[in-house]
Amino acid sequence: MNILTQKTWSPYAAGAVAGLLLILSVFLTGKYFGASTTFVRIAGFVEQAAAPEKVAGMEYFIKEKIKLDWQGMFVLGVLFGSLASASLSGERRAVPVPPMWEARFGPSRTRRWTVAFFGGAVAMFGARLADG
Amino acid sequence: MNELLTGAVTGILFGFIMQKAHVIRYDKQLGAMRLKDMTIVKFMLSAILVAMVGIYLLVDLGMAKLSIKATILGANILGGLIFGIGWAIVGYCPTTGSAALGEGRYDSLFGLLGMVLGAGLYAEAFPLLKETVLTWGNLGKITIPGALGVNHWIVIVVLIAAFLGVFRLFERKGL
Numbered sequence: 518m519n520i521l522t523q524k525t526w527s528p529y530a531a532g533a534v535a536g537l538l539l540i541l542s543v544f545l546t547g548k549y550f551g552a553s554t555t556f557v558r559i560a561g562f563v564e565q566a567a568a569p570e571k572v573a574g575m576e577y578f579i580k581e582k583i584k585l586d587w588q589g590m591f592v593l594g595v596l597f598g599s600l601a602s603a604s605l606s607g608e609r610r611a612v613p614v615p616p617m618w619e620a621r622f623g624p625s626r627t628r629r630w631t632v633a634f635f636g637g638a639v640a641m642f643g644a645r646l647a648d649g
Numbered sequence: 650m651n652e653l654l655t656g657a658v659t660g661i662l663f664g665f666i667m668q669k670a671h672v673i674r675y676d677k678q679l680g681a682m683r684l685k686d687m688t689i690v691k692f693m694l695s696a697i698l699v700a701m702v703g704i705y706l707l708v709d710l711g712m713a714k715l716s717i718k719a720t721i722l723g724a725n726i727l728g729g730l731i732f733g734i735g736w737a738i739v740g741y742c743p744t745t746g747s748a749a750l751g752e753g754r755y756d757s758l759f760g761l762l763g764m765v766l767g768a769g770l771y772a773e774a775f776p777l778l779k780e781t782v783l784t785w786g787n788l789g790k791i792t793i794p795g796a797l798g799v800n801h802w803i804v805i806v807v808l809i810a811a812f813l814g815v816f817r818l819f820e821r822k823g824l
Contacts, residue, residue: 529691531672537700539703557768563765591657591659594663595751596748598664598666598667599664609751609753615754632738636735638766639732640760642768646731648724
């Protein structure tokens with residue numbers, strides 16, 4: 518059986534492979550995996566369009582530098598890697614509301630999407646505060 | 650090599666692996682928080698287990714550098730609590746949110762947009778936080794072996810034993 522078209526890998530084996538990928542990344546390029554700084558840069562980029570002078574003076578955006586770098590491409594790459602994997606195994610399909618959510622809170626898309634939006638905002642604020 | 654290219658390739662491989670492991674879905678993340686499905690914990694601990702051995706080996710050989718962030722108790726604890734609340738609500742972290750979108754679970758798009766908002770709000774609050782929470786209990790760039798004053802391989806062996814114990818427990822309980 519072709520492992521690339523398989524639906525599921527053991528989480529232990531997949532985790533070990535992810536660990537090897539991190540070792541290789543650190544060895545070859547010195548990069549550790551991360552994602553949340555990219556969201557700061559996107560926020561800065563968007564705000565720049567509306568108020569460039571304000572953003573230019575904001576300490577946090579100066580500290581994190583608004584630019585497309587390794588991490589930005591990593592976050593984008595993750596999306597396409599997942600898309601490729603799900604396409605190969607035939608698992609890629611549009612799911613607007615997660616099943617576990619639907620079982621508890623019903624099928625309303627508006628409700629799920631609104632809650633996801635605010636949950637995401639809270640999660641990212643906390644992640645940045647903890648520097649994760 | 651071009652860092653944009655290496656970033657993209659690394660991300661594609663990582664996204665591929667995460668999708669195969671089924672760790673990117675809301676149901677899996679909430680499943681772990683509700684202590685019903687430990688798939689993501691198995692994945693994370695396995696990755697840490699392998700990576701800590703390999704990376705410390707490289708560090709000992711002078712072929713890699715650790716990337717240690719400062720431990721600031723106030724910011725780490727408060728930020729961790731806030732992140733936990735948000736994570737339980739959105740059901741994705743930044744990386745899994747991006748991967749979930751690739752798989753077609755597009756409620757994560759709204760989570761990702763919210764994360765951009767949260768990052769922007771943090772940037773607004775940063776000058777205030779820098780004078781307060783971010784100064785509370787700053788222990789600097791410490792590590793577990795450093796704080797304990799022991800060789801890092803002792804810590805690694807203890808952690809491997811602990812992780813394997815946790816895996817056995819998960820399998821016995823069918824989690």
